[in-house]
Amino acid sequence: MTGTRGLGARWRRRRPLRTRLALAASAAVTVVALGVCAAAFAIIRYQLVRQLELNLAQTSIQLTQHTRNWGPTVSDASCKFQAVTCVQIVSADPSKDPRGGYRVLPVGAATRAVAAGRQTPYYSTLTVAGQPVLMYTTHRPGRHEALQVALRSDTVERGVRHAAWALSAVGAIGILLAAALGYWVSRTGLAPVARLTATAERIAATRDPRHRIALPAGPPGREDEVTRLATTFNTMLGALEQSVTAQRRLVADASHELRTPLTALRTNAELLARADRLTDAQRDRAAAALGRQLREVTTLVNDLIELARDEEPQPLVEQVRPAALLEHAVGAARGHWPEIAFTAAVDPAAAEVAVPGVPARLTRLLTNLLDNAAKFSPPGGPVDTELTVAPDALELTVRDHGPGIAAEDLPHVFDRFYRAESARALPGSGLGLAMARQIARAHGADLTAERAPGGGALFRLRMPTPRP
Ligand SMILES: Nc1ncnc2c1ncn2[C@@H]1O[C@H](COP(=O)(O)OP(=O)(O)O)[C@@H](O)[C@H]1O
Numbered sequence: 161m162t163g164t165r166g167l168g169a170r171w172r173r174r175r176p177l178r179t180r181l182a183l184a185a186s187a188a189v190t191v192v193a194l195g196v197c198a199a200a201f202a203i204i205r206y207q208l209v210r211q212l213e214l215n216l217a218q219t220s221i222q223l224t225q226h227t228r229n230w231g232p233t234v235s236d237a238s239c240k241f242q243a244v245t246c247v248q249i250v251s252a253d254p255s256k257d258p259r260g261g262y263r264v265l266p267v268g269a270a271t272r273a274v275a276a277g278r279q280t281p282y283y284s285t286l287t288v289a290g291q292p293v294l295m296y297t298t299h300r301p302g303r304h305e306a307l308q309v310a311l312r313s314d315t316v317e318r319g320v321r322h323a324a325w326a327l328s329a330v331g332a333i334g335i336l337l338a339a340a341l342g343y344w345v346s347r348t349g350l351a352p353v354a355r356l357t358a359t360a361e362r363i364a365a366t367r368d369p370r371h372r373i374a375l376p377a378g379p380p381g382r383e384d385e386v387t388r389l390a391t392t393f394n395t396m397l398g399a400l401e402q403s404v405t406a407q408r409r410l411v412a413d414a415s416h417e418l419r420t421p422l423t424a425l426r427t428n429a430e431l432l433a434r435a436d437r438l439t440d441a442q443r444d445r446a447a448a449a450l451g452r453q454l455r456e457v458t459t460l461v462n463d464l465i466e467l468a469r470d471e472e473p474q475p476l477v478e479q480v481r482p483a484a485l486l487e488h489a490v491g492a493a494r495g496h497w498p499e500i501a502f503t504a505a506v507d508p509a510a511a512e513v514a515v516p517g518v519p520a521r522l523t524r525l526l527t528n529l530l531d532n533a534a535k536f537s538p539p540g541g542p543v544d545t546e547l548t549v550a551p552d553a554l555e556l557t558v559r560d561h562g563p564g565i566a567a568e569d570l571p572h573v574f575d576r577f578y579r580a581e582s583a584r585a586l587p588g589s590g591l592g593l594a595m596a597r598q599i600a601r602a603h604g605a606d607l608t609a610e611r612a613p614g615g616g617a618l619f620r621l622r623m624p625t626p627r628p
């Protein structure tokens with residue numbers, strides 16, 4: 161058992177799929193061809209023999225009818241000619257046999273039994289005078305005699321032989337044709353698979369996800385499995401390419417953005433290294449600047465690490481109430497920005513709605529929005545937040561009364577490191593909104609920015625609510 165399975169496995173491992181398919185298809189057709197030929201042979205053989213038997217039976221009936229008084233004579237037929245019936249009459253009583261006892265057709269106990277009417281007629285094959293013969297032995301009605309009728313059967317045997325040759329030839333041609341067709345079918349059928357494999361191998365070798373598999377043009381929705389597989393493969397490659405490009409860009413952006421603060425850090429560090437040449441005031445200023453820059457770089461690096469994370473870790477996902485999160489985040493912002501008046505309006509219908517999410521990450525999103533709003537607000541300027549129920553979603557808005565976002569900046573504020581010209585004077589890295597949008601996307605939510613009517617910026621977070 162193990163031996164055959166091992167063999168099968170080895171066979172599967174060694175041969176390419178195309179060869180295996182061709183072999184399997186040809187084997188199947190071969191088996192069918194052989195079966196059909198064998199069946200045809202059996203039928204032809206049966207029919208030829210049956211024909212001969214019927215011929216004999218008919219001859220015997222004619223003889224019985226036309227020669228009623230034909231006595232028990234020695235047959236003069238010798239079974240030497242094809243298609244000439246050889247006839248012999250045998251009495252049930254051996255004492256009535258002709259003198260000399262010579263007979264062309266053999267006479268046995270069965271022949272006497274048929275003559276006596278004790279046994280039904282029968283056919284037998286034998287050799288007479290060196291020729292194959294089929295004999296029919298029957299009872300002569302009203303007499304104690306048997307009638308033996310024989311015909312040479314070599315015509316039938318030759319016919320059977322011819323049929324065997326013809327069928328073998330047809331079968332052999334059929335098998336050759338099956339092999340050729342099997343090869344052709346597997347070749348054409350597997351051509352798309354071969355293309356797919358080649359592309360996959362090229363990608364593996366070059367590590368370049370920009371390759372795509374050429375898809376056959378055809379009506380959409382009617383593709384075969386291989387085309388669908390290729391489409392899926394292309395989609396996957398697209399996602400891979402996007403992700404690789406995004407990672408590369410993040411690394412490039414990060415190294416570019418880190419250069420400036422790191423240079424400033426080094427300048428201050430070098431300055432402090434020669435602290436003996438500085439006045440106390442200079443030294444304090446340099447130390448304070450160093451501390452501030454270190455904190456900035458730390459924040460930047462932490463933000464970058466968070467941004468580089470792609471998905472929310474599944475074990476941390478739980479049912480969270482956005483109303484509770486908003487209250488918590490606004491409370492924290494009030495502590496952080498005491499001079500800003502934050503308001504939070506929660507629609508009672510939205511107060512108890514829960515959505516799946518990671519609380520810490522959603523809080524981070526809200527904090528980023530509230531920080532921006534406070535940062536860009538005029539002193540004391542109110543920051544209004546609102547949580548409402550929209551069809552199939554919860555909608556959370558954060559609105560301030562600051563300068564708002566210029567129309568030309570709107571498409572870019574969610575980009576990494578993007579900071580509007582006017583915002584450069586304020587502290588920040590340009591990563592806050594990028595992170596906020598990334599968190600929103602990971603939660604299946606949509607974060608957009610707009611210009612609030614009457615001035616100021618308005619950020620809108622749409623969280624789809626699960627259907628009950
Ligand atoms: N509430 C707001 N009002 C005006 N401009 C804003 C507001 N929020 C964000 N922006 C613009 O979007 C840019 C990106 O914001 P963000 O990613 O949080 O970076 P950062 O706050 O570090 O500058 C900001 O630099 C600013 O130009």
Ligand SMILES: [Mg+2]
Nearest residue numbers: 532588592593
């Ligand atoms: Mg910010």
